[in-house]
Amino acid sequence: MSHLDRLRAVFRSALNLPPGADVDGLEYRAIPQWDSLAHMSLVAAMEDEFSIMIDTDEMIDMSSFAKATELLEKHGIDAAV
Amino acid sequence: MSVVTSVFTLAEPDREAALVPRLAELTERHRRACEPYRRILDAIGAAPAYERVADFPWLPVRMFKTHELRSVPADQVFRVLVSSGTTGAPSRVHLDREAAAAQPRMLAATLRAVLGGRRLPMLIADTRSVVRDPTLSARGAGVLGMMNLGRDHTFVLDEQGRVDTEAVGGFLRRHGGEPFLIFGFTFMVWLHLRGLGADLSQGTLIHSGGWKRLAEQAVGNAEFRRTLAEECGLTRIHNFYGMVEQIGTIFLEGPDGDGLYCPDFATVVVRDPETWEEAPPGTPGLVEVVSTLPTSYPGHVLLTEDLGVVHGVDDGVWPGKRFSVLGRLPRAEARGCSDVYAQAEPGAVVPGGARAAEPGEAVVGGRGGGRV
Numbered sequence: 058m059s060h061l062d063r064l065r066a067v068f069r070s071a072l073n074l075p076p077g078a079d080v081d082g083l084e085y086r087a088i089p090q091w092d093s094l095a096h097m098s099l100v101a102a103m104e105d106e107f108s109i110m111i112d113t114d115e116m117i118d119m120s121s122f123a124k125a126t127e128l129l130e131k132h133g134i135d136a137a138v
Numbered sequence: 139m140s141v142v143t144s145v146f147t148l149a150e151p152d153r154e155a156a157l158v159p160r161l162a163e164l165t166e167r168h169r170r171a172c173e174p175y176r177r178i179l180d181a182i183g184a185a186p187a188y189e190r191v192a193d194f195p196w197l198p199v200r201m202f203k204t205h206e207l208r209s210v211p212a213d214q215v216f217r218v219l220v221s222s223g224t225t226g227a228p229s230r231v232h233l234d235r236e237a238a239a240a241q242p243r244m245l246a247a248t249l250r251a252v253l254g255g256r257r258l259p260m261l262i263a264d265t266r267s268v269v270r271d272p273t274l275s276a277r278g279a280g281v282l283g284m285m286n287l288g289r290d291h292t293f294v295l296d297e298q299g300r301v302d303t304e305a306v307g308g309f310l311r312r313h314g315g316e317p318f319l320i321f322g323f324t325f326m327v328w329l330h331l332r333g334l335g336a337d338l339s340q341g342t343l344i345h346s347g348g349w350k351r352l353a354e355q356a357v358g359n360a361e362f363r364r365t366l367a368e369e370c371g372l373t374r375i376h377n378f379y380g381m382v383e384q385i386g387t388i389f390l391e392g393p394d395g396d397g398l399y400c401p402d403f404a405t406v407v408v409r410d411p412e413t414w415e416e417a418p419p420g421t422p423g424l425v426e427v428v429s430t431l432p433t434s435y436p437g438h439v440l441l442t443e444d445l446g447v448v449h450g451v452d453d454g455v456w457p458g459k460r461f462s463v464l465g466r467l468p469r470a471e472a473r474g475c476s477d478v479y480a481q482a483e484p485g486a487v488v489p490g491g492a493r494a495a496e497p498g499e500a501v502v503g504g505r506g507g508g509r510v
Contacts, residue, residue, distance in 0.1 A: 086216075093282050093283075093285075094269055097286070104289075113246045114255065117242045120239070
């Protein structure tokens, strides 16, 4: 599974979305499931899945799925691979 | 990685020089964009030029309970923070996307001075249910706002409100030997942390919410700090003061417990409640909080109902004013102050006289609270 697919799976699981849900266009707080509490679970799940440490500012700035892929790239994980 | 820069750098003259033009800009922006604010300024005759921070017109913080004060069109409102006052009307604070994004960043930037940029393992002197409640309490909002700064969030109390010794023990086994963060409301910390019998010496405690409940037990800041040091080994303790009407801005206690300090984008003016002039250091008065963060509502200069005192200026561990909050202004005295505005603006109804927020309402970034 590509990093991108793994990230999608993390999003679906952390935000309690159905298995096939399209997450690529998601933005923080644009859906009720992605609230501040879910945001913390999501960040923790990303840290576990990709073995990275996300700092406070990165967590606050991760306001969309697209930003999450950028964040992974910043941590040396190419989402396309 | 983000650039780690301190927000505790500006000595008072530099701070004044930086704040005055920014506050003037905000005052004019809000005057143009917020009709009730414009009426208030007109009524009190406030007009430029403003030479000092203390020259700017202030709004009594209670105005957010009685007026819809926003400087952005309704369709640009991204979040409305609503305080959860136990009586009276709640405060409503309108944030557009930009203001909503700025506030957690600036809160984090302020606390970075004592926590660093890493999210630390976090022990919370509260129960998990406080953040799960769909009608989030102010306390819950406060906890939630702080949780951004932590990881492996562990609650000291179980769902029934009893100390969860197993969870705390597990947390300390995992993290007790490294820097970790403890957060709680002042009275919750006092009630539940002391009895843990745990070594919290690697922890940094951040607490807020006011001293009223502890003052009833004759516990002040000095005893609070001394007791937690003696009983838990906690030596890194930082109280903070903030309110939902200026969300994202907190005034943070210095490492030595010698008062609250202002981040570079904020300051306080303590005013004599008789003359409204700025009181000199050492003389108590009403606390006016000043911050450049409120861009979507006219909350940049707010007169609180709290009594405070400036201890010194540019004389502490961080630059700027060093102050303490002494408690609520007694009801009768505060009424006089709201009368000023009731007269200034005929339409301004100030229900409930000078009723202050309940102590439990005081939250992170928020006396009054609101989901962060």
